Amino acid sequence: MPELPEMDNYRIQLSNHILDLPISNIVINREKSINLEPADFTDALLGRQVIFIERRGKHLLFHLDNGRRLLLHLMLGGLLYLGSSEDRPNRSTQIEMIFNNGIVLYFIGLRLGYLHLHTAKEAEELLSGLGPELFDRKMNEERFKAIFSKRRGSLKTALVNQEIIAGIGNCYADEIAFAAGLRPSAKLQNLTGEDLSRLYQAARDVLIHATEAGGYMELPLTKDDKLTGGFNELCQVYDREGEKCYRCGDEIVKTEISGKKVFYSPGCQHEY
Template identity: 30%
Template sequence: MPELPEVETVMRGLRPHLQGRRLRGAVVRQARLRWPVPPDLDAALAGRLIRSVRRRGKYLVVDLDQGALILHLGMSGSLRILTRPEPPGPHDHLDLLLDDGGRLSFRDPRRFGAVLLSPDPDRHPLLAHLGHEPLDDHFDGALLHALTRGRRVAIKQLLMDAHLVVGIGNIYANEALYRAGIDPRLAAGRLSRPRCALLAEAIRDTLTRAIAAGGSTLRDFVDSRGEPGYFQQTYQVYGRAGLPCRACGGLIRTFRQGGRSSFACPTCQRR
């Protein structure tokens, strides 16, 4: 489900409910996620103070007074703050118990998500080798140009490689390439310097707009029944195969790249 804008939205929603609180522990109903939930989670969390909540790529990091929790939503994960008792659904795999009586509930039907503990999260194997944050100031055309030199892989697949750039999944890779007028199949190393600048700006713009849209649907997700409005943005190409391009009216095409669906306008996007 979540790419960078969704994780950022979740993070912003959770922060005021978590930061400065103490944890009472955890209730784990299903420990088999992408990696096993630590068997000592309840004991490890009991009494811990939540210092901060932050995002790194698509990971959420909950820094504690000792160590940290690392959360990943996989493809179908969601987090909700519950303030009153509610029976857990079939995919509500665990709750983190807060000292004010509330709970942070983790739901993930496909179980591709993760809940991990680390004494030093930034050096955790999953986080230590992550690439550049596309919304950081230093992410620009020059950086993208350097990252793509000598790479024969298609630009779309390179954008989705978290070891180079984090947070860009299938939706936003398609959308950013459309905005930049670049064919997703173009070999990354063949991108000119000016087109790298165009693409870097398109990525930042696409993600920033999506975060702004996600923010507006945030409140009801955090407080009660969940399901943030991930689908409420209007995509230019993603999921629009056979529909007219909003710019030129030509039909959007779809094809497979690396086992994932790509969408592009054959007129507006060029090699």
């Protein structure tokens, strides 16, 4: 599932291509991916312009010039592609957004995800249950430590809980735990203040690095996109079961915590 780095990569790149372009057509191939009747959804978007793109957790918010919002959640398997009918990937699309310069934004794999149209107030209410953003200007090490020191249970479960910190999922939870030298199974109640400080810095470092490397999405956003997916080769533990740890040489282990797959290096990640 796309996480903070993947969605931020999309946000940054799309902002360079589609802002202020009038929407000339909408093609809806799967009605369940939207929240209105297809004709109403289309009529509401024709002629509108995306003036700003915001990321909130794992969501993208397309701010329209009339104050409304398109709320996107790709869920598991969702992808975006921006291009033409000639260079688009050979995959089924659920929604196609055509701009007046002929460029098309393809929403791919939205069988679990969605693109919903809301008022600004509705969108705010729908996202109100999300926890704070790690890179919010109000977030700092002390606030981060206060949030996690009040929690119990495993580190992995807490990191992927969107009500605690928004935007982190399976991949980056494991990468953050590795960078902090902590096992994903470590109990929060056993972590010291020093552990939490290290965790805060690890979370920032991993997410910044992953965003700069384009995240782990398999499909480039455009035909000229050389960035998206660059983090695939940089993962330290995620999806590396049985391979050697780059840090200690031990073998990467795969297990499960609360039904979620977990990767870690037993040689250099500690549980306390």
